[in-house]
Amino acid sequence: MEIAVYSAISAALFFDFVNGFHDSANSIATVVGTRVIRPLYAVMMAAIANFAGPFIFGTAVAATVGKGIIQPSFSTVDVIFAGLIGAIIWDLITWYFGLPSSSSHALIGGLIGSALLAGGTSALVFSGIEKTLSFIVISPTLGFVCAFGIALLVMYFFRNHTSSHVNRIFGRLQICSSIFFSLTHGANDGQKTMGVITALLIAGGMLDSHSFVVPIEVVLGAAFAIALGTFFGGWRIVKTMAFRLTNL
Incomplete structure (x- = not known):
C-alpha cells in the first residue's frame, strides 16, 4: 500500500510541475509579449x-x-492516481500543440471520470462539483466583462496621452498584475495538488480520516513543484497567448 501511495504522490507532484510550466504562460504572456x-x-x-x-x-x-x-469511501489511491494520469496526459497534449488550457479543469475532470468508473454517480459529491463547475463557467465570463469595461475606461481617460506615456505607466502596472496573477495561481492551483496529496495520505491510512488538515510538508512540496515547473516555462503556450490570440 505504501508503494502505491508514494507512487501516486509522485504523480501528483509531477502534475503540479506540469501545471507550473503549462499554466505559467497565463501570468507572463502579457509582460513578455x-x-x-x-x-x-x-x-x-x-x-x-x-x-x-x-x-x-x-x-x-x-x-x-x-x-x-x-465521496470519501471512493477516494482510494487507484481512483486518485487514475485521475492524475488523465490530467497529466491532457496537459502534455495541449502543451505540445501550444494550446492554453486549464490544468485545474483537467484535474477536476480526471477525478470525476475515474470516480464515475469506480462507483457511478454515487461516488461523486454533487454539491462540491456544482460549486466548482459554476466558477469554471463564471470565471472567464466575469474576466471578459471586467477586462472589457476596464479597457473602455483606460481608452477614454488616456485618449489624449501619447502611446509612449501610456506604455510607461501600464508597463509598470503589468508587472504588478503579473506578480499578483502568479501569487493567486500558486495559491489556487498549488492547493489543488495539496488536496490530492492529503487525500492520498488519508486513503493510505497515513493521516486521520476524521479531519482534513494539510501537513506543512505537503504545502512545501506542492509549492516547490509548481514553482520549479514555472521556472522551466511553457514557451509554446506563451507564444500562443502573446502573439496568436491577440497581437500584443
Whole structure:
C-alpha cells in the first residue's frame, strides 16, 4: 500500500510541475509579449510568486478538492492516481500543440471520470462539483466583462496621452498584475495538488480520516513543484497567448 501511495504522490507532484510550466504562460504572456521585461526575468518572477502563493492564501481550495469532489469511501489511491494520469496526459497534449488550457479543469475532470468508473454517480459529491463547475463557467465570463469595461475606461481617460506615456505607466502596472496573477495561481492551483496529496495520505491510512488538515510538508512540496515547473516555462503556450490570440 505504501508503494502505491508514494507512487501516486509522485504523480501528483509531477502534475503540479506540469501545471507550473503549462499554466505559467497565463501570468507572463502579457509582460513578455509587450516586452516589458525579459522572458527569463518574467519566469523567475512568476516562479517566486507561485512558490509564495500557497503560504499566503491558506488551504481552503485544498479541502474542496480533497474531499469535495469524490465521496470519501471512493477516494482510494487507484481512483486518485487514475485521475492524475488523465490530467497529466491532457496537459502534455495541449502543451505540445501550444494550446492554453486549464490544468485545474483537467484535474477536476480526471477525478470525476475515474470516480464515475469506480462507483457511478454515487461516488461523486454533487454539491462540491456544482460549486466548482459554476466558477469554471463564471470565471472567464466575469474576466471578459471586467477586462472589457476596464479597457473602455483606460481608452477614454488616456485618449489624449501619447502611446509612449501610456506604455510607461501600464508597463509598470503589468508587472504588478503579473506578480499578483502568479501569487493567486500558486495559491489556487498549488492547493489543488495539496488536496490530492492529503487525500492520498488519508486513503493510505497515513493521516486521520476524521479531519482534513494539510501537513506543512505537503504545502512545501506542492509549492516547490509548481514553482520549479514555472521556472522551466511553457514557451509554446506563451507564444500562443502573446502573439496568436491577440497581437500584443
